[in-house]
Amino acid sequence: MSEMITADLVDLDLAAQTKEEAARALARRMVALGRVTDLDGFLADVAAREAQMPTGLDGGIGIPHCRSAHVAAPTLAFGRSASGIDFGAPDGPADLIFLIAAPAGADDAHLTILSSLARRLMDADFTSTLRTVTSPRDAAALLGGESAPAPEPGASAPSESEPSGPALPGSALSGSEPSRPEPSRPEPRAEEAAPEAEEPAEAEELAEAEELAEEQAAAAGVFRVVAVTSCPTGIAHTYMAAEALEKAGREAGVEVSVETQGSAGFARLAPDVIAAADGVILAHDVPVREKERFAGKPTVDVGVKAGINRAAELIAEVRGKAEHGADGAPHRPVPTPVESAGEPGAGYGTKLRTWLMAGVSHMVPFVAAGGLLIALGFAIGGYTIDKAPSVAEHFAWGQADSWAALLFQIGGLAFGFLIPVLAGYIAYGMADRPGLVPGFVGGAVALTINAGFLGGLAAGLIAGGVVLGIQRVKVPAPLRGIMPVVVIPLLSSAVVGFLMFLVIGKPIASLQKALTDWLSGLSGANAVVLGVVLGLMMCFDLGGPLNKVAYAFAIGGLATPNEGSLKVMAAVMAAGMVPPLAMALATVVRGRLFTSAERENGKAAWVLGASFITEGAIPFAAADPLRVIPSAMAGGAVTGALSMFFECTLRAPHGGVFVVPLIGNPLLYLVAILAGTCVSAALVILLKGHARRRTATPAAPEAPQKVAVAA
Numbered sequence: 001m002s003e004m005i006t007a008d009l010v011d012l013d014l015a016a017q018t019k020e021e022a023a024r025a026l027a028r029r030m031v032a033l034g035r036v037t038d039l040d041g042f043l044a045d046v047a048a049r050e051a052q053m054p055t056g057l058d059g060g061i062g063i064p065h066c067r068s069a070h071v072a073a074p075t076l077a078f079g080r081s082a083s084g085i086d087f088g089a090p091d092g093p094a095d096l097i098f099l100i101a102a103p104a105g106a107d108d109a110h111l112t113i114l115s116s117l118a119r120r121l122m123d124a125d126f127t128s129t130l131r132t133v134t135s136p137r138d139a140a141a142l143l144g145g146e147s148a149p150a151p152e153p154g155a156s157a158p159s160e161s162e163p164s165g166p167a168l169p170g171s172a173l174s175g176s177e178p179s180r181p182e183p184s185r186p187e188p189r190a191e192e193a194a195p196e197a198e199e200p201a202e203a204e205e206l207a208e209a210e211e212l213a214e215e216q217a218a219a220a221g222v223f224r225v226v227a228v229t230s231c232p233t234g235i236a237h238t239y240m241a242a243e244a245l246e247k248a249g250r251e252a253g254v255e256v257s258v259e260t261q262g263s264a265g266f267a268r269l270a271p272d273v274i275a276a277a278d279g280v281i282l283a284h285d286v287p288v289r290e291k292e293r294f295a296g297k298p299t300v301d302v303g304v305k306a307g308i309n310r311a312a313e314l315i316a317e318v319r320g321k322a323e324h325g326a327d328g329a330p331h332r333p334v335p336t337p338v339e340s341a342g343e344p345g346a347g348y349g350t351k352l353r354t355w356l357m358a359g360v361s362h363m364v365p366f367v368a369a370g371g372l373l374i375a376l377g378f379a380i381g382g383y384t385i386d387k388a389p390s391v392a393e394h395f396a397w398g399q400a401d402s403w404a405a406l407l408f409q410i411g412g413l414a415f416g417f418l419i420p421v422l423a424g425y426i427a428y429g430m431a432d433r434p435g436l437v438p439g440f441v442g443g444a445v446a447l448t449i450n451a452g453f454l455g456g457l458a459a460g461l462i463a464g465g466v467v468l469g470i471q472r473v474k475v476p477a478p479l480r481g482i483m484p485v486v487v488i489p490l491l492s493s494a495v496v497g498f499l500m501f502l503v504i505g506k507p508i509a510s511l512q513k514a515l516t517d518w519l520s521g522l523s524g525a526n527a528v529v530l531g532v533v534l535g536l537m538m539c540f541d542l543g544g545p546l547n548k549v550a551y552a553f554a555i556g557g558l559a560t561p562n563e564g565s566l567k568v569m570a571a572v573m574a575a576g577m578v579p580p581l582a583m584a585l586a587t588v589v590r591g592r593l594f595t596s597a598e599r600e601n602g603k604a605a606w607v608l609g610a611s612f613i614t615e616g617a618i619p620f621a622a623a624d625p626l627r628v629i630p631s632a633m634a635g636g637a638v639t640g641a642l643s644m645f646f647e648c649t650l651r652a653p654h655g656g657v658f659v660v661p662l663i664g665n666p667l668l669y670l671v672a673i674l675a676g677t678c679v680s681a682a683l684v685i686l687l688k689g690h691a692r693r694r695t696a697t698p699a700a701p702e703a704p705q706k707v708a709v710a711a
Contacts, residue, residue: 005076005143008033010136014079014097019050020597022085023064026077026099036101038070040600045070046099051622053231053285054088057240058309061121062087062094071101076117078143080131090309096130117143118239122247122308223254223319226274227281228288230261231304241283241307248311254319261289269293279318283307292433295484298322358429359422359460360552366417367555371653373411375662378651380404418555419443419456426460431467434484438463438492445500452512453552459500466492527567527644534568535575535640535676539632542579543615551576555653566649570663573612574648574673575640577656579632580609580616581673582680589681593688598623609677612656620684627687635680642672 009029016022023046030036045068049055055064062085077099084093098117120126126142133139227245231237242258249256257277259269261284268290280299282288283306298321300314307314377385381404388405396402420443427439442459446452451459470488499505537550554565554572587594587602594602601619608616621628649664660666 004074005078005140006033007136007140009075009077010139010143011077011079012133012136012139014081014085016079016081016085017083019062019064019085019087020047022062022079022081022097023047023099026079026097027101029077030071030075030099030101033075035073035075036068036070037072042066042068042070042101053237053303053305055237056087056089056094057121057305058089058091059124059127060084060091060093060095061089061127062097063100063118063121063237063240064097065100065102067102067104069104071103074103075101076143077101078130078139080139096127118237119243122240122243223279223322224277225249225254225256225279225281225315225318226269226277226294227256227258227307228261228284228294229258229304229307230284230286230288237285237304237308241304241311244308244311245281245283245314248315252312252315254315256315261286279322281307281314281318283314355426355429355461355464356457356552357548359424359426359456360548362425363418363422363552363555366414366421368654370411370414370416370418371555371651372655372659373407374415375411375652375659377404377406377408377411379662381408416447419447419453419459422453422456423460423463426457427463427467430461430464431471434471434488434492435464435467437489438466438496441493442496442500445497445505446508449501449505449509450512451500451505451509453555454512455500455505455508458504458508459496462499462504463492463496466495527564527647528641530568531571531575531640531642531644532637533640534571535578535636535638536633538572538575538614538640539579539636540629542617542621542629542632547576547614561651563649566651566664567644567647569653570648570650570669571640571643573650573654573656574643574669575636575676576614577609577612577673578635578639578676578680579614579621579628580605581677582609582632582635582684583617583620583628584609585677585681586684590685590689593685593692594620595623610657612654624688627691628684631680631683631687634683635676635678637676638679639672639676642675643669646672648672 009026011025011029014022014025016025020043023043024039027036027039027042027046030042031039036042045066046064049066050064056062064087079097079099081093081095081097084095085097086092087094087097098121100117129142130139133142225245227242229238229241229245231241238260242260245258246256248254257269257273259267271293274293277297280294280297282291282294282299282301283304284301285304298318300318300321302310302314381388381401385401385404385408388401388408391402391406391409394402395406420440423443423446424436424439427435427442429435439460442463443456446455446459449455467488470491471483475483475487534550534554537546540546550572554569583598584602584605587599587605591599598620601616605616605620617628617632621632646665646668648666648669650659650662652659652662655662657670660670663669
């Protein structure tokens with residue numbers, strides 16, 4: 001650990017006021033030592049990690065960290081702020097800031113050492129010493145796990161009750177034992193001291209006493225918990241949550257065994273440990289690997305920061321769940337991806353939105369691949385290519401029409417998975433893996449009866465609900481093993497198939513047909529109004545749920561293409577391109593209104609916008625949402641309306657300007673995008689300029705007022 005931090009990487013008087021300034025100040029020290037090769041590139045990776053989840057922790061700790069290709073060697077920098085810096089912790093600003101830089105391919109040994117630091121940060125004595133240390137050399141020694149530095153000449157010897165320097169007991173992080181006093185147990189008095197020859201006997205007695213205590217605890221019915229912790233980078237929060245849970249378990253008399261699924265890999269909990277556990281705690285921000293190992297046990301599923309900040313509450317909660325299920329009723333399986341999403345107490349509206357987004361997000365790759373292949377088939381072979389014979393029976397290697405037919409038929413097969421995948425993963429979001437089979441079956445039925453996109457939504461929700469209902473039924477213990485493999489797929493598929501074929505499928509198919517006919521008949525003012533609404537939705541949350549709803553509506557129409565649905569797809573893609581293009585244009589026209597980081601983001605936004613990646617505007621919206629989002633919405637509405645008015649059509653569900661040759665009325669389509677981009681850019685420049693002038697105006701009269709008072 002000592003080679004990761006030196007005195008040059010310690011700033012005990014960190015003057016930064018924001019987390020960005022703090023990261024930059026500490027990163028500069030890394031650059032000066034050659035440990036980071038590209039300051040801006042590294043800071044961009046730190047910011048990306050920070051955007052996933054704030055890195056502030058209770059107790060005044062900020063721990064920004066990332067894995068980056070711009071890191072030459074694993075490095076730790078430490079800063080101490082007198083005023084505190086906001087890192088998003090619930091209890092306020094952080095005064096201890098640790099910047100951890102790990103190479104993209106960091107070796108396991110270094111990551112293990114960094115994980116040891118993360119665990120030590122949960123020790124109040126350790127952080128208290130860091131707050132009082134007076135020199136960078138001592139701070140680096142403490143963080144590096146070295147023995148206390150020698151006192152300066154003339155320095156007074158510390159008293160017995162005060163530690164000397166940063167030699168905090170147990171502060172070694174590298175796994176080796178530094179030279180330090182032996183405070184592990186009280187020193188015996190002289191008359192009680194045992195001869196050295198009796199030390200093995202004493203150790204044997206202690207071991208026997210510990211074994212006896214364990215047996216007594218087992219006889220008394222000690223509550224056992226297994227836990228898994230993981231975070232996006234697997235460097236800091238993963239191990240801090242593990243330490244917090246273990247500490248809370250010791251204080252509550254609960255036996256806690258933790259599996260840390262970090263960047264250095266993970267050592268699986270032994271099967272007998274899991275089998276003996278009374279409850280499970282999953283504190284994670286990335287999917288838990290091999291989660292099925294914990295099925296059937298009372299489970300608390302939370303984010304990794306809850307594992308750090310609310311460890312004692314989680315222990316109590318899992319005990320309560322276990323006691324509630326002690327009457328012999330089967331426990332629910334591990335919470336589903338949706339049940340564990342969001343904050344505790346999230347309403348069903350939030351859950352429903354997450355269920356639907358689970359289906360849509362898995363469907364989009366099939367849409368992109370299938371839609372683009374179909375569009376290319378039409379572009380090469382013309383609009384009669386859909387009538388070509390199967391390429392398995394007739395294919396001429398030298399004819400363009402045969403290649404067009406090949407592309408079209410492959411795309412058609414990929415597109416055929418849209419509705420089953422949508423339904424299957426909505427059910428998966430509700431009921432985890434048991435929901436996949438009935439979800440796919442229900443989606444296939446919806447496809448068969450022409451219930452389309454709406455049928456897929458209904459089939460997924462029904463399948464998830466049926467599986468959840470079956471899981472609540474009490475079954476004998478010997479049958480529980482075959483429930484997820486045989487019983488649940490069999491019963492749920494039969495029920496969902498029955499409902500979709502004979503009960504609700506036909507009404508939904510009629511509704512889908514009515515919607516398709518309505519889109520086909522859109523023209524004039526009605527089409528323009530729809531374009532405005534779709535444009536506003538695409539630009540409101542820049543890739544969020546409302547954006548996805550509008551996009552899903554458009555690609556749902558592509559499953560049964562007609563003139564109206566192709567216009568909708570064109571309007572949606574055009575509006576989605578506007579926000580990043582507008583922000584890029586604004587940074588060029590009035591660069592002084594934006595920070596240097598925003599101007600850099602503006603360069604990337606050109607490409608992102610041209611590729612129909614609306615999320616390219618998120619950095620601008622996050623920094624100034626009240627001016628950026630309304631401006632983006634205005635431009636999106638203009639573009640959506642013009643696209644509809646110009647009767648532009650689009651058969652490809654993605655691609656941005658790269659599929660312009662596949663667009664109906666392509667020149668007018670580009671005009672619509674350009675118009676919306678200019679409107680958004682002009683508005684954001686106007687609003688930002690007005691805000692800057694309003695901020696600067698009061699400064700002038702204040703000076704004479706202060707002088708007059710002083711006089």
